[in-house]
Amino acid sequence: MSKTKEHESKEFKTDNDFDPDFFKDIERKSNIWSCIQCGTCTASCESGRWTALKTRTIIRKLTLGDLTVLKDPDIWLCTTCYQCYERCPRDVKPTDVIMELRNYATKLGNISPNHRAVVGYLKNYGHAVPINDEVKQQRKELGLEELPPTLFKFKSEGDTEDIEKIKELLFDLPEEKEKEEEK
């Protein structure tokens, strides 16, 4: 269902594969160490029922310090439905943990091209979903202004100050990672 996982081919792991210190930051913001691996999160997960995302396994890998989790495509399958967050008996807040993890993965350049495109839209139009001609027409028919008074309208009228700053200062994504880079 989802993309293949490179790390699964490597079966035997040693301490060298783990770096418990790496996730100290996440630990500080949530309770990952108090996870009892009860599986409530996975069972709650609407995504995980149909996809490869197994929330509990992600938390487990974190507590082990398994760095492969950063390259794990599964972490991008969470829909942030918060169901696990609501139900975890140990208050681990798995949704927040996954968000935190994605931040790390992003820093390492593990971002999908589609996501890059969405960030591009934001930087160029101020919107993750830009307007198109069909909708412009529709707006007119409905008696609305052709362009809503959002940042994009100002940009098209020549007032580009705000959007330039957003482009420059926010969501600076690292360059695409070289294909294989180990340890």
Place this chain on the structure above:
Amino acid sequence: MVKEETFAFFLGCIMPNRYPQIEKATKFVMERLGYKILEMEKAACCPAPGVFRSFNKADWMVHAARNIAIAEKMDADILTVCNGCFGTLQEVNKRIKEDETLRLKVNEKLKLLGDYKVNGTITVRHIAEVLGYDIGPWGIEDKIIRKINARVAVHYGCHFLKPTKIREIDSSEKPTIIEEFIEALGVKSIPFKEQLTCCGAGGGVKAYDGNASMTIFSEKMVNIDEVKPDFILDICPFCHLQFETGQDYLNQNQSCNYDYPVIHLSQLTAYCMGMDQEFIGLQYQKMGRDFLFGEKSTEEGV
């Protein structure tokens, strides 16, 4: 004190750029109910809690704070019509209100974006919360001119109620806010299996892996199809998009045959309050274009 009965209307991305009919309907409803709706000039993407928070939590917060700062300048609470916008703005607003150090940090970066500053003076509201609690089923009764006699599948979406500790609106396991409100409009919510699960669009999944998103969604549709509602009622343009385009996708790729109209709470309420059929905008939709409220509605007369 923020101005009462006035809202800074936060549009977000999908509503103005894909479903302007929801925008139109919301304005209609709010103005009819006596609220003043102000445009938020230069507002941008909320930004979406799934994708942008995933990339950089700090920037996500700053960008959201920029939108909040615009409303603070207008001295009005923010009204959103979208769970995503609500999720982002409500959470960030709450956190900068409660955490002073965070506020200072956010403001520091916000300064670089222009003349923006957040002070934590306003609140962020969702239309469903305003209708469900401020107006309430008791308050809408004498504002409507027609009732719709329909059985619908209500979809709450995720970020309106969850995380409950932050939203503090209703139970996430057995909410009733929408059900109770639409009952006053004559509409009956019919429970279906796993009613409160996600539509599969959030968290950046729709962009990341459309197939996965559709797999989650197709299960949702199976459960909805079991109870054969008249239409699907949602409170979020992103869920709206998922339900609209998703049905189409399933019909084309998985030989399904769905044709359920998808209607936002604002559209439904607007219609009951007397807005013209053509402005409700069902004619622009992919699904259930033929669906007419007319057959189901009974005029109440004002």
Place this chain on the structure above:
Amino acid sequence: MKLSHYQKEVSSAMSECDEYENVVVFMCNECGQGSANTAGVARMSYDPAMRIVRVQCTGQVGPIQIMDALNSGADAVACVGCCLGACHFFNGNVISMHRIKIMKKLFKELGYSDQFVNQYTSRAAEGETAVGDFDDIIERLCSAIQEGGTIQNEC
């Protein structure tokens, strides 16, 4: 736990700084005294600056005793009680812990170092715990001295 390990640590701590003479340590009648006795019986070594005062419970030690000690020239003060949850008088150690936390805050606000007053726990059966506490007191004391921190009035 190896004895030599502690000895090494102590000697290294001592070589770092020696601008102190007395550290007043209030130890409760139960695990506090017990652990120091056990340390003695096992001939573990620690800094001779430690001056142990027997109290019923660390919950008995108030700001008065702590200020008395500092005023009469103690270089640092500490309270050593039972493990949290195992206080023989219910929760005296927890109360003492909070009290010392507040005192630390106060010292800091007044511009003094907060490393000269500390709360510890120990276990009667394990002398190591007492010695570990003592070592930590010295370590904090030394680092505070080296950073120019003070708890005494300049006079």
Place this chain on the structure above:
Amino acid sequence: MTIEKEKIDSQSPQIQDEEEKVEINDDEERIGVFVCHCGHNIAGTVDVSSVADYASTLPNVVEAKHYMFMCSKPGVQLLKDSIKEKGVNRTVVASCSKNQHGRTFARTIEEMGLNKHRHQQVNIREFNSWVHQKQKEKATQKAKKLVEAGVNRARKLEDVITKKIPTTKSALVIGAGIAGLRAAYDLAELGIKVYLIEKKSTIGGHMTQLNKTFPTNECPQCSISPLTNGVANHPLIELYTLAKIKKVEGTMGNFEVEVELKPRYVKDNCTSCGECSENCPVEVPSEWDSGMSMRNAIYKAYPQAIPAMYVRDKKTCIECNTCINVCPVQAVDFSMESETKSFNVGSIVVAAGYDEYNPSEIEPYHYGQEGYEDVITQLQLERILAPTSLTDSQVLRPSDGKIPRKVVMIQCVGSRNEQVGNKYCTGVCCKFATKNAGIIKDMYPNTDVTICYIDMRTPGLNFEEYYKEAQEKGIRFIRGRPSEIIKDPISGELSVVVEDTLTQTPLRLDADLIVLSAAMVAPTGIGPLGSKLHVLRSKEGFLKEFHIKMNPTQSSKGGIYLAGTIQGPKDISETVAHAGNAAALAAAPLVKGYIEKEMLIPTINYELCVDCGMCKTACNPAAIDFNDDGRPVVNEVACRSCGMCMPACPTGAIQLLNFSDDQLLDEIVALSKGGVICNE
């Protein structure tokens, strides 16, 4: 702790010859200092003679000696001689720890007629020579300071007297579950009069509700009935049902208790014929049956209930008067009123038990909601299975009375769950789920029974075997905590969503009957009871024991003991053992007839005291109270000499004897001197 040590002390002196006692001159402080060599143990590191020399220069010191072994007979003789010859009235021995020989020297001076609290032990061995062996110079310096501090301390030491307080030879037991029954019976067997108070109309508690008990699966009614009958018929036990504690005053050894007895509306001559109940038009769910059957407004909780009398529930009664008319012996009497009883007791045992956690708080499980009738708790299942059940022990599901073919049990409901505030593991539910799963499987081999668990916790002799037996019976164990129970709105069928964590598979298990293994939580009403008794509670709500390992049955207040699950979840064997220990401790001072207590307690200087009550708040054993004039008073029996009231006092009015601010200051000054002192 102090109490026990001193008890031993106070008993031994009589053996010694009396004539050694000398006349004590108390005009001025005359201190004798003795420094011990302990062979090389001390003298090998510390220059003992220079320490003794130094001591002799200190004020009030009239004798300063050093000797090879102070604890030896000649060593002890030195003390005696100094008292006799030099008029020494306070002694300081610088040798080993107070635990090692402090007591030896204290006893010696007591033999000589001095109060034993006038001895000050200075530890220069464990605290000095043994830990500073390589730093002889510094160790000698330190020894001098320690001795000086000891001398300073000795100067102001005051006499502490020991008092004998007579006790009331009777006990109160609150709660008549298995724990209360056990404790009451054990106390009565020791010849102690017992008042047993139960808030419900019958005794036996939760155990009477159970079907079978692990690990032997025997009938709990059978095991408990000898005890219930024994208690009901014991000449020394007075049993009160429908009773509520109103007031508790006093301290260890002597309490005054006031109890409110609610009316039963049925007189003692009731023959338990059941005529009234049969004719009563009102039907409500039975509490004892956990709502699994109905009872009338006039009823007996269950056939074997003790006392074997009916009771009228005023709240649900519609006052049709039928019962009054049908009763053949005119036992029904609506004019009965509540009465108040007072007892004097020496000890109190609290055995108020537990409540089953109400799972409706966990929303995804939908317990108690309409349409989810087939989600029940283990206690309800016990009632379905029980021999007296409405279903005749058949497992029939509540919604439609069918035999379930798929039973799913969910563990840790309300335990190990921070969201509902219960962090602890109940420790019993894994065992009773295994029990009930096995029983169902035995009765209906074709029914699938699944237990969804996080960890199976079955420690102890017989319990792992019990678990294995269940596995062999074909019960399916799935390691995972279900996230929710879902209901198909069309078919109405229930299913349980759970991840099998061992294979990482999310599962949806169909279920006809879902049984929640709900936690054991503190009983309702424990808050008010706890505050009436002045005992502290743990953060989980149970009553807190004095020391988790060494004193698990003693409460924070002297004279009040905890029995059974009121202290925390337990199974029956643990409950019974716990209750037995509570009874033994509660009986000890009553059998002995008195409490011996050293008066090492605080005194209050009423000129300084501003009646703020801070000391009262600080005192865990609730030994401080306000008298009629609004002034704080220390209860000498309840006080445990912890000194925690001292720092709480804003004016320094309250001072613990021999540990006062002033006395401690003397010691502290000597120990701190020589540092970076600030002389203005």
